[in-house]
Amino acid sequence: MVYIPPQDKREIENYMDNLQDFINDTSVSQLDPLIKMAIIHHQFESIHPFYDGNGRTGRIINVLYLVINGLLDLPILYLSRYIISNKSEYYRLIQSVRETNDWESWILFILKGVEETAEQTIQLVKGISKLMQNYKFKVRELLKKSYSHELLNNLFSHPYTKIEFVMADVGVTRLTATSYLDKLVQAKLLEKLKSGRYNYYLNIPLINLLMNNSADLRHKDVEQIESVNE
Known part of the structure; x- marks a missing residue:
């Protein structure tokens, strides 16, 4: 069965107004926020208010x-x-609510997802924290008195950095920022990549951590799951 979301502009706006009240007005519902989140997700995907990007x-x-x-x-x-x-289960349950009002199965599915995702996220955060501590020791040994916590934060704010980023975050000149980054490359803490006119300094261990955590995500899968009717 193919689900056809609301097509009339006024009908969509009315549904969205109702959903906004459910989200923001606590007097409308006293449900636990996790349960409300599951309901909100289903309702938003069913309203399907945008031409693209609903998922x-x-x-x-x-x-x-x-x-x-x-x-x-x-x-x-x-x-x-x-x-x-x-x-497959996501599609089945989201449609089951529409056809049989089986909210319980849908909510339990989402709650299980929250539990599993929370556990994975905790492990990722622990991995990044451990890696950051390892880098702190190595960068401090390498740069001695030139070491700063701002520089360490810069290396972990993104999977890569640039000379301009270090200048802004650490408050040093271009020459000093370049010197820091070159030393980190020589110590194999960063990997230098030239693209066009710019040099990028990659934190490969951090990239590997992030990539391993999202190894199951592929672009085509993300597009497929945008919404049940996209």
Whole structure:
């Protein structure tokens, strides 16, 4: 059975107004935020308000809803991997709610996803923290008195850095920033990659950590899971 979302502009707006009230007005529902998040996700995907990007937007709403309700300090818990790994069940359950009102199975599916994703995210954060401590020791030994915590943070703010990034974050001249980065490359803590006019300094261990954590995510899968009707 192919689901056809609302097509009329006014109908879509009415549904979205109702959903916004459910999200923001606590007097409408006293449900646990995790249960509400599961309901919100289903309703948003069923309304399907945009021509494109409903899946991405729905997953962003998930994590932001947990943040505004105090269940997360930072938006770092994304259900994409879980949904993609279980996309057949995702499709089946989201349609089952529409056909048989089976909210319980849908909510339990999402709660399991939150649990699994939280465990994976905790392991990733621990891995990054351990790697950062390892780099702290090595960079401090390498740069001696020139070491700064701002430089260490710079190396882990993104999987790569640039001379300009170091200049801005550490507050040093271009010559000094270049010297720092070249020393880190020589010590094999960074890998230098030239692209066009620019040099990029890659934190390969950090990239490997992030890539291993998202190994099951492929571009084609992300596109397929955008929404049940995209």
